[in-house]
Amino acid sequence: MKSLRRYIDKIKPHFEKGGRFEKLESTFEAFESFLFVSNKVTSKGTHIRDANDMKRTMIVVVIALIPTIIFGMWNVGLQHFRATGQEGTMLELFWLGFIKVFPIIVVSYVVGLGIEFAFAQYRGHEVNEGFLVSGILIPLVLPVDVPLWMVAVATAFAVVIGKEVFGGTGMNILNPALTARAFLFFAYPSYMSGNAVWTHGMMNGEGIIDSYSGATPLAEAAAGNISNLPSVAEMFFGTISGSIGETSTLAILIGAAILIITGIGSARIMISTVIGGLVIGLLLNIFAVNPFMEIPFWQHLLLGGFAFGAVFMATDPVSASQTPKGKIIYGFLIGFLAILIRVINPAYPEGVMLAILLMNVFAPLIDHYVIEGNIKKRLKRAKVKA
Amino acid sequence: MSKVIKIKKGLNISMLGTAEKIIKKADHADFYAVKPTDFQGIRPKLVVKVGDKVKAGTPLFYDKFQPEVQFTSPVSGEVTEINRGERRAILEVVVRADATIEYEEFNVGDPKNLSKEKIVEVLQKSGLWPTLRQRPYSTIANPKDSPKAIFISAFDSAPLAPDMDYIVKDCVTCFQKGIDVLSKLTEGIIHLNINADYPAAETYTNAKGVQINKFTGPHPAGNVGIQINKIDPINKGDIVWYTYPQEIVSIGRLFEKGIYDATKIVALTGSEVKSPKYYKLINGASIKNLVSGNINDGELRYISGNVLTGSKISKDGFVGYYDSQITVIPEGNYYEFFGWAKPGFKKHSASRAVFSWLIPGRKYKLDTNFHGGNRAYVMTGEYEKVFPMDIFPVQLIKAILVEDIDKMEQLGIYEVDEEDFALCEYVCTSKTEVQSIIRTGLDLMRKEMN
Numbered sequence: 149m150k151s152l153r154r155y156i157d158k159i160k161p162h163f164e165k166g167g168r169f170e171k172l173e174s175t176f177e178a179f180e181s182f183l184f185v186s187n188k189v190t191s192k193g194t195h196i197r198d199a200n201d202m203k204r205t206m207i208v209v210v211i212a213l214i215p216t217i218i219f220g221m222w223n224v225g226l227q228h229f230r231a232t233g234q235e236g237t238m239l240e241l242f243w244l245g246f247i248k249v250f251p252i253i254v255v256s257y258v259v260g261l262g263i264e265f266a267f268a269q270y271r272g273h274e275v276n277e278g279f280l281v282s283g284i285l286i287p288l289v290l291p292v293d294v295p296l297w298m299v300a301v302a303t304a305f306a307v308v309i310g311k312e313v314f315g316g317t318g319m320n321i322l323n324p325a326l327t328a329r330a331f332l333f334f335a336y337p338s339y340m341s342g343n344a345v346w347t348h349g350m351m352n353g354e355g356i357i358d359s360y361s362g363a364t365p366l367a368e369a370a371a372g373n374i375s376n377l378p379s380v381a382e383m384f385f386g387t388i389s390g391s392i393g394e395t396s397t398l399a400i401l402i403g404a405a406i407l408i409i410t411g412i413g414s415a416r417i418m419i420s421t422v423i424g425g426l427v428i429g430l431l432l433n434i435f436a437v438n439p440f441m442e443i444p445f446w447q448h449l450l451l452g453g454f455a456f457g458a459v460f461m462a463t464d465p466v467s468a469s470q471t472p473k474g475k476i477i478y479g480f481l482i483g484f485l486a487i488l489i490r491v492i493n494p495a496y497p498e499g500v501m502l503a504i505l506l507m508n509v510f511a512p513l514i515d516h517y518v519i520e521g522n523i524k525k526r527l528k529r530a531k532v533k534a
Numbered sequence: 535m536s537k538v539i540k541i542k543k544g545l546n547i548s549m550l551g552t553a554e555k556i557i558k559k560a561d562h563a564d565f566y567a568v569k570p571t572d573f574q575g576i577r578p579k580l581v582v583k584v585g586d587k588v589k590a591g592t593p594l595f596y597d598k599f600q601p602e603v604q605f606t607s608p609v610s611g612e613v614t615e616i617n618r619g620e621r622r623a624i625l626e627v628v629v630r631a632d633a634t635i636e637y638e639e640f641n642v643g644d645p646k647n648l649s650k651e652k653i654v655e656v657l658q659k660s661g662l663w664p665t666l667r668q669r670p671y672s673t674i675a676n677p678k679d680s681p682k683a684i685f686i687s688a689f690d691s692a693p694l695a696p697d698m699d700y701i702v703k704d705c706v707t708c709f710q711k712g713i714d715v716l717s718k719l720t721e722g723i724i725h726l727n728i729n730a731d732y733p734a735a736e737t738y739t740n741a742k743g744v745q746i747n748k749f750t751g752p753h754p755a756g757n758v759g760i761q762i763n764k765i766d767p768i769n770k771g772d773i774v775w776y777t778y779p780q781e782i783v784s785i786g787r788l789f790e791k792g793i794y795d796a797t798k799i800v801a802l803t804g805s806e807v808k809s810p811k812y813y814k815l816i817n818g819a820s821i822k823n824l825v826s827g828n829i830n831d832g833e834l835r836y837i838s839g840n841v842l843t844g845s846k847i848s849k850d851g852f853v854g855y856y857d858s859q860i861t862v863i864p865e866g867n868y869y870e871f872f873g874w875a876k877p878g879f880k881k882h883s884a885s886r887a888v889f890s891w892l893i894p895g896r897k898y899k900l901d902t903n904f905h906g907g908n909r910a911y912v913m914t915g916e917y918e919k920v921f922p923m924d925i926f927p928v929q930l931i932k933a934i935l936v937e938d939i940d941k942m943e944q945l946g947i948y949e950v951d952e953e954d955f956a957l958c959e960y961v962c963t964s965k966t967e968v969q970s971i972i973r974t975g976l977d978l979m980r981k982e983m984n
Contacts, residue, residue, distance in 0.1 A: 149871045152871075153869055153871075181906075181907060183871065183872065184869040184870060184871055184872075184873070185869065185870040185872075185873030185874055185903070185905065185906065186869070186904065186906070186907060187866075187867045187868050187869050187903070188867075188903070188904040188907070189835075189865055189866050189867050189901075189902040189903060189904060190866075190902045190903075190904055192967060192969075192970055193956070193959050193967050193968065193969040193970055194841065194842045194843070194956055194959045194960045194969070195835060195837055195841045195842070195844065195846070195861075195863065195902050196547070196693075196841045196842075196863070196882075196900045196901070196902060196960065197902075197903065197904055197905045197906075197960060197965065198882070198883045198884055198885070198888075198905065198960055198961045198962070198963075199878050199881030199882060199883040199888045199890075199905050200883045200884070200885040200887050200888050200905070200961075200963055201874055201905050201906025201907070201963055201965065202906060202907075202909045202912065202963050202964065203874040203875075203906065204874045204875070204887050204888070205885075205887060205912075205913060205963050207874070207875065208887045274907045274908070274909070276909055276910065276912075277909075278912060315910075316910065317909070317910055317912060318909070318910030318911050318912045318964075319910060409886060410885065410886045410887045411885050411886050411887070412885070412887055412913075414914075414915060416915075465912055465913050465914045465915075466911075466912055468914070470914040470915075470928065470929075471926060471929075472915065472918060475915075515929075519926055519929055519945070522924065522925070522926060522945070523944040523945065525924070526769070526944065526946060527944075529767065529769060530769035530770055
């Protein structure tokens with residue numbers, strides 16, 4: 149490592165102000181601090197600092213996503229083999245999924261990080277690690293056969309319009325990964341909805357056997373074909389069609405456990421989202437007038453992107469509410485609205501995305517009222533005294 | 535007795551190098567200094583120049599805004615240096631000490647029979663008035679104010695903090711005398727806040743004229759700001775004064791003997807100290823003799839105070855006016871290969887993303903490495919876990935950053951001080967310099983109000 153460190157120290161002056169590559173200063177810094185934690189010491193304020201930093205925080209989220217990534221890749225293979233009526237070993241299934249999904253991940257990271265690096269240099273900041281998470285979330289909420297150029301366009305849109313115009317990581321109002329998905333959903337609906345997009349190979353239709361519909365359980369439920377729903381176990385383990393990372397509730401729960409144990413994901417938001425979903429599910433059960441409203445309320449948690457949204461999307465600390473009380477309200481409303489949109493509005497069965505984006509917009513308002521409450525309490529205390 | 539107030543939020547950082555309970559007399563230090571930078575919001579005006587002879591209790595400088603408040607020499611000797619920093623701001627007034635100390639005599643009597651004015655005058659002349667500070671703003675108290683209460687935090691909960699009960703255990707009479715002095719300065723209650731986790735020193739429990747409150751919980755339970763917030767929070771327009779046990783002992787001694795005897799006990803702590811102990815010395819002493827031969831090799835950080843709020847000094851620097859602790863820890867100016875990805879069993883973190891939480895009860899050798907770079911705020915809910923007041927810390931910080939005076943006031947700036955945010959700064963994943971932001975806010979607010 150010493151020789152690597154020596155090499156970095158040798159080339160470093162070229163990237164500093166006045167050096168040959170000063171335009172790449174932020175980029176250099178990003179790679180350098182990726183390899184070596186800086187030797188910077190505290191100068192004012194506390195003399196010691198917590199060992200946790202942004203890189204570590206973000207990497208924990210990525211680790212929490214690994215079960216869904218691996219399962220998602222395997223499931224891509226599984227769905228394809230099912231659709232074509234073939235049999236395959238576990239490794240064959242995973243390999244097929246890997247060669248389909250990996251390019252999407254690469255495109256998302258290259259485009260997103262490229263833009264981030266450019267903006268960091270333009271602003272004279274260090275590169276923020278936020279996109280390490282967004283860059284993997286984007287592929288996981290897309291269907292497997294999405295064209296790569298679309299991934300690139302959507303990522304660019306999400307990073308520039310969703311994040312950088314507001315001032316970059318930490319300043320954005322909407323969740324960048326969902327911004328990318330929403331962009332594709334509305335710009336290229338034929339690639340983002342319907343029954344054919346979720347399974348690799350169905351779009352061009354070759355070799356697909358007749359009995360395989362490709363429809364997601366959520367679409368089946370929305371169409372009222374309750375009898376076509378897979379078993380609860382299948383929906384829980386995730387051997388169903390859907391976006392790459394959203395299908396396995398089990399894998400998502402493993403991720404949730406990692407986030408909650410490390411304290412990096414807000415358990416408050418996750419739990420209140422689930423409660424919100426259960427409450428509206430129950431209400432819909434009570435007033436059920438169609439088959440979709442009749443499906444047991446708890447099964448909504450297994451359908452579509454609800455679990456994924458609750459664990460990985462709603463908990464994005466930047467776009468979520470920031471006050472403890474606000475987080476509960478925010479989460480509850482996400483769960484509530486997600487299922488409500490899903491069931492009541494047949495045009496958007498995937499209500500989770502819209503519910504989270506909507507609540508992202510309202511999160512500052514929720515916080516505002518929570519903080520007003522605190523201010524009033526303080527004023528009242530002063531008056532009682534006087 | 536009074537009920538125990540439980541502090542739930544906070545963080546104890548357990549470090550190596552707690553001082554062993556042995557009080558040693560420190561070797562005679564050659565140099566002593568009074569540092570204007572120890573005092574918040576003053577503008578020092580010198581009354582001595584290099585070469586002047588002074589006695590213990592002779593004024594060195596005064597505050598332009600409160601000229602009656604004198605800052606006096608802790609020892610007798612000769613002024614040898616006046617160190618200045620940026621824009622010629624005075625950093626240190628250094629005195630070379632005589633072998634035996636001569637004292638200025640102050641005309642005192644039993645504080646019980648003295649008027650408030652007389653007491654104020656003696657305190658101001660002797661150089662002990664600055665031991666009384668006020669909230670809001672943590673500036674030196676103004677004798678024209680009548681504080682609604684005086685708070686004494688009688689224990690320290692910071693990392694490696696000295697045991698204040700132990701330090702004052704033999705000063706029962708002086709402590710009581712000091713309390714008697716304080717009781718002349720306020721119509722309100724004098725709150726003596728002790729730690730409920732162990733039996734308090736008799737110095738405290740036998741004190742008369744105070745209300746004893748018990749606190750339990752992690753740091754910052756010992757911060758006076760937290761205690762005020764829990765007992766009698768500051769509203770707009772309120773002023774409370776606060777001080778600490780050793781200062782009260784000094785005040786008591788002044789009224790006992792009629793001299794400014796600046797003796798105090800300081801704990802020498804930290805992982806790099808070979809045998810951490812308590813030392814009896816005179817306030818403002820150079821730490822040179824204290825640390826030489828008693829520390830490990832390597833590049834070290836010397837801190838007057840604790841690792842969260844103390845000030846960086848050199849290895850022959852001086853003990854701060856208010857500090858009862860010297861901490862020596864290693865500097866952290868090294869590169870660490872993939873440091874952010876290592877499990878981090880030897881590093882301390884409030885978050886469980888660093889896996890040292892798997893080994894409970896560990897004492898850490900912590901250095902000054904920054905562990906990352908500055909970022910925008912991303913994580914939320916971190917500060918709230920270590921900030922036990924009913925205040926939204928991040929929102930208050932943001933109000934300060936945009937200089938929104940109204941919002942700062944509404945969000946509770948009067949109740950807070952830098953030190954209350956030290957843990958927020960420590961845990962911050964975005965490595966924000968929270969304490970200095972709070973100080974900016976307090977200064978801004980003070981300017982606005984005057």
